[in-house]
Amino acid sequence: MKTGNVLLILAIGILVGGVGHAVFADGGTDRSLKVFSMVYALIQKDYVDPLSPKPVLTGAIKGMVASLDPHSEYMTPQEYHELEIDTKGKFGGVGIKITTNGKNILVQSPIPGLPADRAGIKAGDEIISVDGKSTSALGLENAVHMMRGRAGTSVDLTIRRKGAFQKKDFVLVREVIRIHTVHERMLTSRIGYIHVQEFSEDTAKEMKEAIAGLLSKGMKGLVIDLRNNPGGLLNDAVDASSIFLPENKVVVSMKGRRQFHEFHSRNPRPYLHFPIVVLVNTETASAAEILSGALQDYKRATIMGTQTFGKGSVQTILPLFDGSALRLTTARYFTPSGRSIQDYGISPDVIVKQIIPRGVKSIKVPREVNLKHHFLNPDGAESKVSIPLDHIQFHLPIGRIPLKEDNQVQAALKMLDKDLRSGGQSVGFARPKSSLSAG
Template structure:
């Protein structure tokens, strides 16, 4: 998975080292004069000196005894050790556990739990404590490829929610959708888990499988989706020509090389005759703040605001475009519910500072910035350190960026995943059969009435699909037949991409082009 715990707006130099040590409530003094090795030494002491030393020891012991009696049960605070009165209750709780708990304590677990408790009390899903393994995964998400299922997740109201699957990832191919709730992993409930805890058990080695139990909005019953983990690619930019004049570039996340990848993709499409650009940041969960700045600058005139950061002391820091030569051609940006964090910075910047229209659905709504601090043992705290605001000062947190043209995808774009391990055959009745009937109907085959009952008409539609695909003609929907059905549906969704189609329409109007003029150009070229 990217399983990046939304993961998040991060700067490339955002990781700071925290030099304070975490204590367990009992702080041991360190004597710099103490020998480093156990060395036996013989010292001669003169009789007079020995008597004086003995007298001093007796006097010191009596003083300590008097002090202890005077203060009763009160503990003696070690001289030279700083105290924090606000932690007295915490230290006392630790001492009670240590003295009274019936079983042996794992001090590391106790301290980690205390830190987690403080962060949980914030009620902020983006602030989190990560142990060594979780912190390693966090840094891996920012700078390199990894092995997992490839999905951005976050904790929301005690549940783990999918922000967006990564393009081309096992999660996308298996049918995970934005706002799916993951309620169990391999049959074990993850209710109450943090995003980093969920990432740890969902991520795994390439080739291994994990079964996620998903609750999807609008459905009554949870569904199990089994996903085979893979190496998640680090490529974040994909370009193509839609027609002779309009190019489309999709940015799937903001990683280390996104800006350079985007420049290369633009150069390739301009060489192919691109006159207008559809910039697709749907299901882009965000990433590096520095990359969001550099990408946004490519579309916003120099000196114009990209976004603002409001720090916890109320001060405002403004970030402006530094690009001397922004892209000089019409652009339309496409967003959806899976566009989050850095994607929303880009959407807000181009909309408010460059007048670029937005098409699609209201974005996710993450208006905060996170900073990571490392401890010496390799563990990590990720804290929400600031708010970010659009150029006009709007805070989009939990509200999202609204498009200028609200366009929904066809309903069949949100059909649930069909498990290829299932066998759907004649006389069966279920929700899965109804989903299959809908898919068959969408791709142009006639399954009869879409009622969830696998009748003869449904069987004939499956037989037609198998015949066209060169598969064994059994009339049973399973394995390769199910995969073929979902593959054809995916193609149909791309062909019926109403959001991109609207963006193309706007660009053609801007360029003074119509479908008819496109056809005339093609005829002229052919002749």
């Protein structure tokens, strides 16, 4: 997972594979392993308190993998189980999305109608403790694990809300939480809107159903909101792209040391007849950037907002014999035109910075380029292209701004309305570049 400001439901592009054999490149490896063995023996012998071997070795493995890049990770059986739950979109919990500013754990947003929302927990609330254990000691992932559990059981949360009360205790009863990643509505009589929260197993299916429903209501143009979408399953991003692209077009390619693969659109009846505006921001990442990049390269949509996160790497999940797993970066991905968005991100066609209304709290968020051990762009985009600061918005609101007050949504609405009145000449027409038509 990303470090820093992240949503708990984050799941970065997942492919399942097997475990290969280690290959040592030089004799220095034996020397390093000998040093490791000596250090471990000294810790076990002379450390001030007796230590169980398992957490020491787990920490060593985690440290080794974390030194590679921001997205490779060794997952304990518990952590791997949590990841599997996230991608399924169903679990026992209280219905709350949380994030961190590096020091505190904050409520990103309660899910409407679920236990946290019904109890009165609000976006921006700071979670002080879970079942009496301080979140500063627990950390983000452990806090999530403690909030999840069997439906019908309870969990105690202590909340601090700035300006309202110092601390307040909430007793929440867990329910079965089914995460619907797509939410739709009509903005006007002719323009539809879908918000895609992440890419899990059913996201593409939900998108198809949402679009069919909007078309039945008279939709002529569409806003796809990918803001704050942290990514998810690679295959689901390809399926989502396939909804809007002619069949058998390259959506994304993967290139690694031992693999090269192109993913093609695979929908024989795509929607090609209505204009689209895709909204993106600093927290649009990974699979969301795959969809944005494909629609941009084929000129199927106008990308609007601010520079995206810039995660251009693919992680493969390698399950291990004891129930743990290794999430290892094994490839870089490229848009249909061959662009790597690593570090650089997707540049919007139309730059619109979000105006945060007075009274709405915001949080500072990083991009890929700000993360420790991040990869450089293989095309050297960092040195060749300077991203204007106007493309980047480092402060984003906590929680959702009502659509009528959301200046980016209103800008998209205005562009689509103008496009429809002009006969569809400005955005969202399906005329792929000839250089991109192979596949």
